[in-house]
Amino acid sequence: MKKSRNTRQRTVILDILRQTRSHPSAETIYQEARKSLPSISLGTVYRNLGFLREQKMVKEIRANEEAGSRFEAALPPHAHFHCGLCSAIHDIPLPDALYDFGWERSEFVSSVTDLELHVIGACADCSPSSTQN
Amino acid sequence: MKKSRNTRQRTVILDILRQTRSHPSAETIYQEARKSLPSISLGTVYRNLGFLREQKMVKEIRANEEAGSRFEAALPPHAHFHCGLCSAIHDIPLPDALYDFGWERSEFVSSVTDLELHVIGACADCSPSSTQN
DNA sequence: GTAATTGCAAAAGATTTGCCCCATT
DNA sequence: AATGGGGCAAATCTTTTGCAATTAC
Numbered sequence: 001m002k003k004s005r006n007t008r009q010r011t012v013i014l015d016i017l018r019q020t021r022s023h024p025s026a027e028t029i030y031q032e033a034r035k036s037l038p039s040i041s042l043g044t045v046y047r048n049l050g051f052l053r054e055q056k057m058v059k060e061i062r063a064n065e066e067a068g069s070r071f072e073a074a075l076p077p078h079a080h081f082h083c084g085l086c087s088a089i090h091d092i093p094l095p096d097a098l099y100d101f102g103w104e105r106s107e108f109v110s111s112v113t114d115l116e117l118h119v120i121g122a123c124a125d126c127s128p129s130s131t132q133n
Numbered sequence: 134m135k136k137s138r139n140t141r142q143r144t145v146i147l148d149i150l151r152q153t154r155s156h157p158s159a160e161t162i163y164q165e166a167r168k169s170l171p172s173i174s175l176g177t178v179y180r181n182l183g184f185l186r187e188q189k190m191v192k193e194i195r196a197n198e199e200a201g202s203r204f205e206a207a208l209p210p211h212a213h214f215h216c217g218l219c220s221a222i223h224d225i226p227l228p229d230a231l232y233d234f235g236w237e238r239s240e241f242v243s244s245v246t247d248l249e250l251h252v253i254g255a256c257a258d259c260s261p262s263s264t265q266n
Numbered sequence: 267g268t269a270a271t272t273g274c275a276a277a278a279g280a281t282t283t284g285c286c287c288c289a290t291t
Numbered sequence: 292a293a294t295g296g297g298g299c300a301a302a303t304c305t306t307t308t309g310c311a312a313t314t315a316c
Contacts, residue, residue, distance in 0.1 A: 003291090003294085003295070004295075004296090005289085005290050005291070005294090005295055005296065006290080006291095007289080007290075007295085007296060007297075009296080009297070010296085025280095026280080026281080027280090039297090039298075040297085040298085041297070041298045041299065042280095042281090043281090043282080043283080043297080043298070043299075043300090044296080044297055044298070046280090046281060046282070047282085047283095047296080047297085048296090050281095050282090051296095060198070062195040062196075062197070064195070064247075064249065065193075067279065067280070067306090068279080068280055068281085069280085069281090081236070081239065081241055081242050083241075084246065088241075090239070090241035090242070092236065092239045092241070092242065093239070095230070095231065095234055097228070097230060098228065098231075098250075101228055103214065103225065103252050103254070106214065106223070106225045106226070107257065108214055108216075108221075108223040108225070108256050108257055109214050109223075109225065109252070109254060109256065109257070110254065110255045110256055110257045110259070110260035111254045111255045111260060112252055112253070112254035113217065113253055113254045113255075114197075114252075114253040114254070115250070115251070115252055115253070116197065116250070116251040116252075116253065117231075117248070117249070117250050117251075118248070118249040118250075118251075119236050119242070119245055119247075119248055119249075120245070120246055120247040120248070120249065121236070121242060121243065121244045121245035121246045121247070122243045122244045122246075123241050123242065123243055124240065124241055124242070124243045126243070127243035127244060135270095136269080136270070136316095137270075137271095138269090138270055138271065138314080138315050138316070139315075139316095140270085140271060140272075140314080140315070142271080142272070143271090158305095159305080159306080160305085172272090172273075173272085173273085174272070174273045174274065174275095175273095175305095175306090176272080176273070176274075176275090176306090176307080176308080177271080177272055177273070179305090179306060179307070180271080180272085180307085180308095181271095183306095183307090200281090200304065200305070201304080201305055201306080202305085202306090
């Protein structure tokens with residue numbers, strides 16, 4: 001394992017991700033980090049997100065139809081719900097059955113290491129009809 | 134519905150996607166298209182991919198850990214298997230159960246329009262062990 | 267003829283990288 | 292003090308866009 005240092009920048013970035021469920025973009029994390037470290041640079045944010053991703057402490061999410069990536073602190077397996085209207089991403093349960101589905105039955109598949117499920121639709125906030133009036 | 138013309142460029146691009154299962158990138162489609170239309174430009178490829186995506190004739194796939202998008206001609210619903218070693222993408226079955234899972238039970242989810250499942254792992258070609266020596 | 271579409275090149279956006287300085291260990 | 296990491300800016304990469312010329316209808 002490679003040596004690493006606990007810099008304030010790295011700590012702040014990881015804390016931001018651990019304290020939110022908003023799946024922020026690198027730019028959003030940067031803006032948030034500037035509140036406590038005004039001189040942090042966007043490059044540092046990217047470098048740390050890359051590092052933390054390698055350490056499996058952070059996950060990168062490539063949202064449907066969106067330009068950049070979004071990030072979240074590592075959590076137990078879950079799926080993502082993407083609202084096509086407001087672009088919000090919410091964590092939702094990942095059906096256990098997907099793990100035992102037997103993907104290896106497909107001729108191309110030798111082994112499976114990860115599953116990513118994106119459910120796209122409209123979120124409650126964007127569909128006011130759900131709760132009457 | 135908006136007017137559109139059947140240009141040779143558009144036809145060639147759609148044909149390329151319909152004749153392959155390799156989920157090519159825009160750049161790859163461009164290189165392939167140049168074989169029959171040497172003067173086609175990359176911008177035209179992007180513009181047509183965008184148009185065909187709006188018409189739901191083409192789907193854009195944002196692969197895990199990869200820079201750009203990849204594309205495929207519209208087909209019945211299926212999932213994608215991504216080989217983490219060679220970056221190949223293969224079509225695999227999408228469990229029917231995912232449609233009836235009842236996503237709307239999640240408080241954030243109002244309605245669902247699409248599902249995207251990515252299974253990540255090693256493909257048969259990259260794991261020679263499967264078929265001995 | 268007319269308007270959609272192309273080719274080209276410039277622009278935009280997101281992410282990465284080189285370099286030199288600074289701070290953690 | 293050694294060196295991993297930061298800041299800054301330039302570089303890359305992918306995708307988009309403005310515009311004049313072209314072409315499908």
